Amino acid sequence: MSKTHKYECDPHCWVDAYADELFRFTFSKINNREQAEDIVQETFFSALKNLDSFRRDCTEKTWLYNILRNKITDYYRKNTRTVLEGDSTNKIDDEHFYQRFFRSDGMYIGHWKAESSPQEWDIPADQELLSKEFMAFLEDCLSYLPDKQAEVFRLKNMEDFSSDEICKELSVSASNLWVLVHRAKLQLRECLEKKGISNA
Amino acid sequence: MLSCEDATLLVSIKAFRKLKMMERIQLRLHLLACVYCKRFDKQNHLIDHGINELLKNGHSHLECMPTEKKEALQRAIDQTIDR
Numbered sequence: 001m002s003k004t005h006k007y008e009c010d011p012h013c014w015v016d017a018y019a020d021e022l023f024r025f026t027f028s029k030i031n032n033r034e035q036a037e038d039i040v041q042e043t044f045f046s047a048l049k050n051l052d053s054f055r056r057d058c059t060e061k062t063w064l065y066n067i068l069r070n071k072i073t074d075y076y077r078k079n080t081r082t083v084l085e086g087d088s089t090n091k092i093d094d095e096h097f098y099q100r101f102f103r104s105d106g107m108y109i110g111h112w113k114a115e116s117s118p119q120e121w122d123i124p125a126d127q128e129l130l131s132k133e134f135m136a137f138l139e140d141c142l143s144y145l146p147d148k149q150a151e152v153f154r155l156k157n158m159e160d161f162s163s164d165e166i167c168k169e170l171s172v173s174a175s176n177l178w179v180l181v182h183r184a185k186l187q188l189r190e191c192l193e194k195k196g197i198s199n200a
Numbered sequence: 201m202l203s204c205e206d207a208t209l210l211v212s213i214k215a216f217r218k219l220k221m222m223e224r225i226q227l228r229l230h231l232l233a234c235v236y237c238k239r240f241d242k243q244n245h246l247i248d249h250g251i252n253e254l255l256k257n258g259h260s261h262l263e264c265m266p267t268e269k270k271e272a273l274q275r276a277i278d279q280t281i282d283r
Contacts, residue, residue: 011281015274023265028255037265041273048280102205110203118239123246130250138250156216157255163216178213185212188247189240 009051009060014044018061022068029072029158030079031143031150039075043068079147101186118189121197134197141191149184152177202230207237215248 019040026036046067047054054063101116103109112118123134130138142150148170155161155169167177202210207230210223219227231238 011277012274014277015270019270019273020264031255037269040265041269044273044277045280048277098205101208102203110205112204112236117236118243120239121243121246130246130253134246135250135254138247139254142251142254153251154255157252177216178209181216182209182212185244185247186208189243192243192247 009054009056009063011044011048011051014047014060014064018064019044022064025065026068026072030075031139031154033143035075039068039071043071046071079151097183101190116190119193121193123197134192137192137195137197138188141188141195144191145184145187149180149187152180152184201233202226204230204234204237207231207234208240211237211241211244 022040022043023036026039027033030036030039043064047064050067054060098104101113103111103113123131142153151170152166155166161169163174163177167174170177172180207227210219210227213219231241
């Protein structure tokens with residue numbers, strides 16, 4: 001009769017073997033490099049503290065991933081709360097936000113300001129494969145978005161949430177969700193252009 | 201006619217919800233007349249496409265933790281075990 005395989009566990013090799021992989025996994029989930037590094041670090045230490053609970057019926061990699069997933073869930077919980085609490089802190093920006101892009105008086109009220117109007121980009125709109133440069137710029141610009149705006153895209157694209165589900169998750173009304181998306185898009189576009197994407 | 205502020209709102213949210221018939225017509229008319237919002241629309245499409253790629257397929261496979269962080273981390277782990 002075959003014996004159940006017992007897996008080995010060697011913390012001396014953890015960083016070399018798993019740090020980059022766990023980091024990439026975390027970074028793709030939370031889109032914040034420093035926080036991702038912290039979470040990986042916490043994962044290793046948490047594993048170290050609980051070495052006795054490693055039952056060797058799965059690989060140490062699977063075990064580390066399980067701990068990591070819990071840490072990421074904790075991060076989301078904490079972060080969603082911060083995102084919601086941060087609601088009132090943007091009030092002052094609110095009044096001036098749209099004025100950065102659109103005229104606030106005169107005959108052309110609500111129309112683009114000359115200095116903020118979109119410039120031509122040298123990328124065909126139907127391009128299937130976006131350049132590495134574009135993706136690097138976009139990734140960078142996404143990291144500048146306020147947490148709540150970034151969370152909208154994460155929920156939509158990674159969790160496949162519907163608009164209703166996003167509203168529920170973030171405790172916002174539908175019209176507030178559209179404002180979040182509108183602002184995010186205006187900022188992302190402006191950020192990409194400032195990085196020189198029109199000449200990319 | 202829609203202002204550019206209203207038109208960019210509709211452009212921004214159309215990946216999230218289907219626009220109503222009236223909104224579609226108003227937006228189409230605006231985009232015919234406004235070169236900036238037409239650009240915004242095209243660029244918005246690229247941004248949506250890019251965000252989807254980034255978040256769905258994860259980040260670059262070359263992403264690594266900084267070497268000095270990894271070294272410090274391994275040292276800390278070794279010290280904890282040897283203690």
